[in-house]
Amino acid sequence: MSGSPGESATSRRPEALHGTNSSRAELTRVEAGPYDLVVGGGLLIDPEKGTSTVGDIAVRDGRISAVLASGTAGGACAEYVDAHGLLVTPGLIDLHAHVYDGATGLGIAADLAGIGSGVTTVVDAGSSGSDTFEDFERTVVAPSTTRVLSWLNISRHGLTRGTTELAGHDDIRSADTVRTILARRDVIRGIKIRMSRSVVGRNGLEPLRAAKRITEQIAAETGAPFPVMVHVGNAPPAFGDVLDLLGPGDVVTHAFHGKAGGLFPEADSGPLRQARDAVERGVRLDVGHGSASFAFDTMERALEHGIRPHTVSTDIHGRSLVGPVHDLTTTMTKLIAAGLTLDETVRAATSAAAESIGLAGEIGSFATGSVADITLLERVEDATPLVDAEGRTRTAGHRLTAVAAVRAGITHRIRKADA
Known part of the structure; x- marks a missing residue:
């Protein structure tokens, strides 16, 4: 900024x-x-x-x-x-961005979201799937000055066919997804899935169950944890039901949105019981600001109840770039305004983000x-x-x-x- x-x-x-x-x-x-x-x-x-x-x-x-x-x-x-x-x-890491420029309606140039904003690593959050990853790697990963990594979309199309990528019966091809991940494990750091009503249609929780089966298979074959990043928004499926399927190292992005059915089920209630349980077993809450997914009120209530974001990310894309997101440093400033310390905020944008994608000590670090x-x-x-x-x-x-x-x-x- x-x-x-x-x-x-x-x-x-x-x-x-x-x-x-x-x-x-x-x-x-x-x-x-x-x-x-x-x-x-x-x-x-x-x-x-x-x-x-x-x-x-x-x-x-x-x-x-x-x-x-x-x-x-x-x-x-x-x-x-x-x-x-x-x-x-340490170099800032944006754990949730959309940089498949030209191939999706949301994508922006990786170096605009990245090095041009002081961010040395961006992790594209599901813009490409198994059908489109090769093109994403050729047109975005290879030519960018910024380090570009990927949460591969569980949908074979990624976001190249719009934003209802999980409503069809043939949108998930698990074998193709596994092959794509194993071939480029250095770039693909996890699976992205959007679990909100407008995306999954009548498929409910089944896409998430399929994603978890794939991450477990990758972990078994590589001997290393392989997380899923889950977008949460408007129910169904219910936020609590989504959380119940997640395990240690999995990431919930948009965790601090202000929509109905989120972290706080009622206006005057404490946080959702499943949210506390999930955090205790190692599920990580990510900001994922975006154009509709970060509320000061929700963040401040969460902090009052001892729930803190593990990572900060922008969900920057063509519609959030000019506002309200702008860039990662603006989002970090908002967390400080909501009550996080500078040190906490820096950690959320560096070492904690690196840890979430299996690169602790390699990036996001001052270690020799x-x-x-x-x-x-x-x-x-x-x-x-x-x-x-x-x-x-x-x-x-x-x-x-x-x-x-x-x-x-x-x-x-x-x-x-x-x-």
Whole structure:
């Protein structure tokens, strides 16, 4: 995000920092030393250690080589990014985005949702299925600067034939889905399924049962957990019935929407019993803001009852890009306005997201040897109201805006198109 929270992300583009300067993230070339890059002097927010300290991040061969005391590595690198006065986090991860640009009615360019907004990894949430994944990989994954991963849709079509992808009798072909996943397990990190009335039609819970059978088969064949991400919305099926089918590591996106039949069954009630049970057994609640799926009221009530989001994501797409979502840093600012701490919010957008897709310690981390994905954030004083998906507002008093990002050791600044 650059400018006010209401600014369209279409006014931003990434630019490699090499040979350029940014007023808030200045890069200089110094005598070559043992490091390729040092991001120096920023406040390092380490989501795994739970610490915030001023220091330097040293990078070699696209991976984090060391975390050092501030000022100790600046003369021993080929490139130096001055991060004084900035927040420095592991590269932000958007766990739920729609970036199958041109093939679906929702898709936007991956680098607009990703590196152009300070997000180093986006996980496309079900835009492609087994019939369309090869094209998605060729046209989106391969050419993007942003790391693009996938929640493969349980529907063979993904979202390429509209948004009723599970209403037909031949929309799920489990054997094809399994083959597609096993062939590209590095990119496909889980299965996406939308469980709301308009999507499943008369099929009820059966598509989710089919998805769970597939994830269990993948886990058995690979020896690693393989989650399902479930979109929840208008019933039927009932939210509680969906939750009852989920296990440890599964993700519920849109968990904090304000629609009827959600986390709070009654206006003055506590949270749904199945929701508490699900969280206790390891089901993860994701924000998935979108155009209709995040309510300040629901989030604030959840926090009052001790239910916190495990991950923060945008559900960014063509209809939510210009509002109310805008980008991941705006969504993170909204969580802070609702009552999460900065450290909690950063963790939800970095290490917790990496953990949810089986990449803990590889991305979303400052650990030595992890991929050198880094986001530089400015905390700007701003009283502009933040708007949720129901038109309600909160004011945080400040906003987070991304000014630069490092993707696998290559540094990009973020600037307005007219800059």
